[in-house]
Amino acid sequence: MTQSGLGGGPHLLRLMNCAAVLQAIRDAGTARLTDVVQATGLSRPTVTAAVSTLIGDGWVEETEAPESDLPRMGRPARVVRFRADARHVLGIDVGPHKVYCAVADLNGNVVTHIRRDVDEPGSYAALLEHVDSTMDLVLDEAGVDRSSLAAVGIGTPGIVDEYRGAVVQAPSVPGWDSLELSRALQDGIPCPVHVENDVNLAVVAERWNGRWGDADDLVLVQWGYRVGAAVLMQGRLHRGAHGAAGEIGFIDLEEEPQGVQAEGLGPLEATAGTSWIFRRARELGDHTSRDAVTVLSAAARGDPLATRVVDEAAARFARGLAPFLAAIDPELVVIGGGITLAGETMLSAVRSQLARRALVVPRLELSSLGDDAVALGAVRLALDHAERRLLDAYSAPDAKM
Amino acid sequence: MTQSGLGGGPHLLRLMNCAAVLQAIRDAGTARLTDVVQATGLSRPTVTAAVSTLIGDGWVEETEAPESDLPRMGRPARVVRFRADARHVLGIDVGPHKVYCAVADLNGNVVTHIRRDVDEPGSYAALLEHVDSTMDLVLDEAGVDRSSLAAVGIGTPGIVDEYRGAVVQAPSVPGWDSLELSRALQDGIPCPVHVENDVNLAVVAERWNGRWGDADDLVLVQWGYRVGAAVLMQGRLHRGAHGAAGEIGFIDLEEEPQGVQAEGLGPLEATAGTSWIFRRARELGDHTSRDAVTVLSAAARGDPLATRVVDEAAARFARGLAPFLAAIDPELVVIGGGITLAGETMLSAVRSQLARRALVVPRLELSSLGDDAVALGAVRLALDHAERRLLDAYSAPDAKM
Numbered sequence: 053m054t055q056s057g058l059g060g061g062p063h064l065l066r067l068m069n070c071a072a073v074l075q076a077i078r079d080a081g082t083a084r085l086t087d088v089v090q091a092t093g094l095s096r097p098t099v100t101a102a103v104s105t106l107i108g109d110g111w112v113e114e115t116e117a118p119e120s121d122l123p124r125m126g127r128p129a130r131v132v133r134f135r136a137d138a139r140h141v142l143g144i145d146v147g148p149h150k151v152y153c154a155v156a157d158l159n160g161n162v163v164t165h166i167r168r169d170v171d172e173p174g175s176y177a178a179l180l181e182h183v184d185s186t187m188d189l190v191l192d193e194a195g196v197d198r199s200s201l202a203a204v205g206i207g208t209p210g211i212v213d214e215y216r217g218a219v220v221q222a223p224s225v226p227g228w229d230s231l232e233l234s235r236a237l238q239d240g241i242p243c244p245v246h247v248e249n250d251v252n253l254a255v256v257a258e259r260w261n262g263r264w265g266d267a268d269d270l271v272l273v274q275w276g277y278r279v280g281a282a283v284l285m286q287g288r289l290h291r292g293a294h295g296a297a298g299e300i301g302f303i304d305l306e307e308e309p310q311g312v313q314a315e316g317l318g319p320l321e322a323t324a325g326t327s328w329i330f331r332r333a334r335e336l337g338d339h340t341s342r343d344a345v346t347v348l349s350a351a352a353r354g355d356p357l358a359t360r361v362v363d364e365a366a367a368r369f370a371r372g373l374a375p376f377l378a379a380i381d382p383e384l385v386v387i388g389g390g391i392t393l394a395g396e397t398m399l400s401a402v403r404s405q406l407a408r409r410a411l412v413v414p415r416l417e418l419s420s421l422g423d424d425a426v427a428l429g430a431v432r433l434a435l436d437h438a439e440r441r442l443l444d445a446y447s448a449p450d451a452k453m
Numbered sequence: 454m455t456q457s458g459l460g461g462g463p464h465l466l467r468l469m470n471c472a473a474v475l476q477a478i479r480d481a482g483t484a485r486l487t488d489v490v491q492a493t494g495l496s497r498p499t500v501t502a503a504v505s506t507l508i509g510d511g512w513v514e515e516t517e518a519p520e521s522d523l524p525r526m527g528r529p530a531r532v533v534r535f536r537a538d539a540r541h542v543l544g545i546d547v548g549p550h551k552v553y554c555a556v557a558d559l560n561g562n563v564v565t566h567i568r569r570d571v572d573e574p575g576s577y578a579a580l581l582e583h584v585d586s587t588m589d590l591v592l593d594e595a596g597v598d599r600s601s602l603a604a605v606g607i608g609t610p611g612i613v614d615e616y617r618g619a620v621v622q623a624p625s626v627p628g629w630d631s632l633e634l635s636r637a638l639q640d641g642i643p644c645p646v647h648v649e650n651d652v653n654l655a656v657v658a659e660r661w662n663g664r665w666g667d668a669d670d671l672v673l674v675q676w677g678y679r680v681g682a683a684v685l686m687q688g689r690l691h692r693g694a695h696g697a698a699g700e701i702g703f704i705d706l707e708e709e710p711q712g713v714q715a716e717g718l719g720p721l722e723a724t725a726g727t728s729w730i731f732r733r734a735r736e737l738g739d740h741t742s743r744d745a746v747t748v749l750s751a752a753a754r755g756d757p758l759a760t761r762v763v764d765e766a767a768a769r770f771a772r773g774l775a776p777f778l779a780a781i782d783p784e785l786v787v788i789g790g791g792i793t794l795a796g797e798t799m800l801s802a803v804r805s806q807l808a809r810r811a812l813v814v815p816r817l818e819l820s821s822l823g824d825d826a827v828a829l830g831a832v833r834l835a836l837d838h839a840e841r842r843l844l845d846a847y848s849a850p851d852a853k854m
Contacts, residue, residue, distance in 0.1 A: 211812075221812070269694050283780065285686055292782020293670050296813040303776040304810045305706055307768075311809075367708075375704040375776035379684065381693020408712075409705045411612075411622070412697040 066101070069094055071446035073102035077112055077134045078439075081159075084129045103132055110138050111442070136161070139202035140194070141438055143430030144183060145250060146208050148172060148225045149277065151179075151186045154427040155194040158202065158442075160260075160435055164194040165427065176227035180236055201243045202442070205433035207250035207426040208233060209278060211295045217247040220295065225316075244441075246433050250274075251298060252289055253429025255282035257421055258386055260432050264417070267384040271377070272419070273300065275369065276390035277344075279321045283380060301325075303372040324368040326390050333361045348393035362394045363401045370405030377410055388419030467502070470495055472847035474503035478513055478535045479840075482560075485530045504533055511539050512843070537562070540603035541595070542839055544831030545584060546651060547609050549573055549626045550678065552580075552587045555828040556595040559603065559843075561661075561836055565595040566828065577628035581637055602644045603843070606834035608651035608827040609634060610679060612696045618648040621696065626717075645842075647834050651675075652699060653690055654830025656683035658822055659787050661833050665818070668785040672778070673820070674701060676770065677791030678745075680722045684781060702726075704773040725769040727791050734762045749794035763795045764802045771806030778811055789820030 069092075076091040077083050083091075088099050106112040115133040136159040145152040149172070154165035166189055170182045183206075191198060210222025210229060217234020234245045255272035264270060270284040279301040283290040290297050302318030304310055313322035322328065326344035333347040338357055341347045350358035377385070391398055399416055406413045419425060470493075477492040478484050484492075489500050507513040516534040537560040546553040550573070555566035567590055571583045584607075592599060611623025611630060618635020635646045649657075656673035665671060671685040680702035684691040691698050703719030705711055714723035723729065727745035734748040739758055742748045751759035778786070792799055800817055807814045822829060 281780075285691070290686070290781075292813075293784035293815065294782055294813045297780065297782035299779050299782075299812050300776075302812045303779050305772070305776065307772065309809045371706070371708065372776060375701075375706065375773060376780040378700050378704050379682075379698065379777040379780040380691075381695055381698035381700075383694035408710045411700050411703045412693075412695045414694065 066105075067446045069098050070102045070105050071443050073099055074106055074111060074134075074446060075443060077103075077106070077132055080134075082115060082131060082133045084131050086129065088132075107132075111135055134158070139200055139438065140196045141202050141431055141434035142187065142191070142204045143427045143432075143434055144187070144204065144206040145253075145426035145430060146179065146183050146206060147250065147278075148179070148209070151182045152423070152427045153183075153186045153190040154424075154431055155190055155196055156431045156435070158435070158438065160431060162428075162431065163196070164190055165424075166190045166193065167423065174226065176225055176231055179225055179228065183237065184240065198240065199242055201241060202438035203243050203434040204237070204241055204245045205253070205430035205435075205437070206233065206237065206245060206247050207253040207430045207433075208247065209250055209280070211299070212247050212249045212252075213295060214246070214248055214291070217245060219247070244437060246437055248430070248433055249280075249282070249291075249295070249298075250426045251280040251282040252291065253282075253433060254388055254419075254421070254425035255284055255386075255429070256289065256432050257425045257429035258388075258419060259284060259287070260428065261421060263420060264384060264386065269380070269382045270384050270386065271298075271380065271382045271414075272386045272388060273373065274389040274425075275325070275387055275392075277321075277326050278317070279325055279369070279372075279389075281376065283382075285380075300372060300376050303376065305371060320369070320372040324365050324372070328368075329361055329365050332364060333358065336361065344390065345393060348391065348398075351394040351397045354397070358394075359397055362398050365391075366398060366401035367405050370402055370409060373402070374406060374409040377406075377412075377414065381412060382414050384415045384417065386417050386419050388421065388425055392418050392422065467506075468847045470499050471503045471506050472844050474500055475507055475512060475535075475847060476844060478504075478507070478533055481535075483516060483532060483534045485532050487530065489533075508533075512536055535559070540601055540839065541597045542603055542832055542835035543588065543592070543605045544828045544833075544835055545588070545605065545607040546654075546827035546831060547580065547584050547607060548651065548679075549580070549610070552583045553824070553828045554584075554587045554591040555825075555832055556591055556597055557832045557836070559836070559839065561832060563829075563832065564597070565591055566825075567591045567594065568824065575627065577626055577632055580626055580629065584638065585641065599641065600643055602642065603839035604644050604835040605638070605642055605646045606654070606831035606836075606838070607634065607638065607646060607648050608654040608831045608834075609648065610651055610681070612700070613648050613650045613653075614696060615647070615649055615692070618646060620648070645838060647838050649831070649834055650681075650683070650692075650696070650699075651827045652681035652683040653692065654683075654834060655789060655820075655822070655826035656685055656787075656830070657690065657833050658826045658830035659789075659820060660685060660688070661829070662822060664821060665785060665787065670781070670783045671785050671787065672699075672781065672783045672815075673787045673789060674774065675790040675826075676726070676788055678722075678727050679718070680726055680770070680773075680790075682777065684783075686781075701773060701777050704777065706772060721770070721773040725766050725773070729769075730762055730766050733765060734759065737762065745791065746794060749792065749799075752795040752798045755798070759795075760798055763799050766792075767799060767802035768806050771803055771810060774803070775807060775810040778807075778813075778815060782813060783815050785816045785818065787818050787820050789822060789826055793819050793823065 072092045076088045089096050112132050113135050115131050136157040140155050143154045152167040154162045156162045211220045213220050219231045219233050222228040233247045237245045251274045268287045273281045281298040281300040283298050301321040304319045310319040330344040347358050351362040473493045477489045490497050513533050514536050516532050537558040541556050544555045553568040555563045557563045612621045614621050620632045620634050623629045634648045638646045652675045669688045674682045682699040682701040684699050702722040705720045711720040731745040748759050752763040
């Protein structure tokens, strides 16, 4: 084997061998060299050389062989491990009321996360500053330098052009629409920043989470202050022709269209979101609850007034959800967001309301990811890109991670 | 080359060669043996032997070489042609008010078609009899014997279990739901009968038609007495988890659910279908129109009263279509069915109503297939199955077409 870097051919071949070996070790987590030879079909000298390169570059390290009951003959086998902490990724969930940052290693294990409530920001610039300072905080706490980030994923409300990394429409934050979010954050970050709609990321997290088995046609509805949905078809994110698939919150049902409401809420959000729920509870005489959280928790405990409010909200919600489901006919609908505080009370109310309206009622379930969903999806998004680039760096001559 | 049928191996190989040669001739329509050798990568003796088999089985025939300007040396090249009329397929569109049968050759050219209006059938049995007699008529006119049918495709309203060939839900014809349609028709037909939802077949025809180029995410709405939609995602039919994707006619928008209406119409059908349009025109003082057809044609000509009725219907229709589109965000919506008689008057009314309600308004177009859409889609469905079986008959040892 020619090891000299003189010819482009052998050099490229050597890199591609590195990529194959890295992939095999990555998939196995920990592997004996013999396993890597078997998995890649490469010769042992080629694998040995590739492993040396990968150790030099910091992606792989030698480790202890796992204890074995078998008597050992000769030298112990060489065992290598993928260094999941060689780089990190950052997943960000940004909205008008919160910034949530999670740092994860290359295996997707979240090392540190910080969630901050933010006051309604007056401008996109104020919100960007919140993102920036929270990023600093979480990286500091994780002991991860910005320079060692492999990729950043960020979820935002609104319609996103994922190729440009830009927010195209986002009625909830002034100036946030038409924002080149990826470019705006890119300044202090030496790795690519990938932007995606927040609910799309939540459905990615639901699938990553693995709790729903092999449900391929899956709709996630995030139902909180805002109401949005994301659609997985045959296991893949369905963004729609204009990135607007799943915008259930803006469904406008009345004979006379309602249009965008106060605080930039869509008609369905304004009529069934948590702000309506809190208002309605007060209207019905609940003077003790401080916010929708208290009302929803009371409903989960079976409080009659709170349950009535949740029933009413479920009726309004199902009125918008039913035509949405008529288009797709999914196998499973997962409901996430603040509303899940009302638990089974809410779920059974939605189920019986759908039964009154829909030709077919799909399986309905509660998300178990709660407030973490979007940030976890952002971590998964960043990981997908980081993994592709990591392998590309070894397959393409001029790529560098 | 072993030509004996003694060994299973060489026999199977010979059949597979036949399949490859048949595919190549089918794709080309007319081909010189040299072209077939090139397309298949098989040797000339193998191709010659396969062609003999295919001629013997009736799928291929020798034909005149096309005229050439080049001076000819030696014997003329052997030219063979796929015999598109070796078998035929039957496409059927059946609904409570009509039976439409089309006979097509294996190239999909419709040889004969018959459309019959039928009176509201009292039972599924009466409708099945209409189908049967129309089949007899059209085959008779085409001079095609039932025994020479390669496949039958049939489109029906309702939710279809395409594996069982059964209608699962169909509120419009008494007894038609829970009908094993494929089995019911199978008796007099010596080839498989494939059942599909009628609007699903119409969208298949729209795509086959080729007029919409490479639009992969496409919704077809059939808007007539009934209102239904079918969804193509990435060029493939999206049936939904329960076969109920696209059931827009049953969208139930009001605060108090309306449920199924008179004549088994869904809420949206009852409120925006052609029966409503005719009723509304009379209500507004139109005493000359005999039916919705007259009203819609008048709207196309700019008649003020008819235009007002179409505007009102468009507002009602858009109210149901908008939430439907919010789920999918398609590139293109094609509107077909009886409503297309109102042409651009209807299209621009729908467009401006959607602009008031939808976050994103997709491209809207009129279907040009009219009343033929479902039968054409049924022909395409039958062809797909016939082609697969034709090739299978030569690739699998025990299959026979």
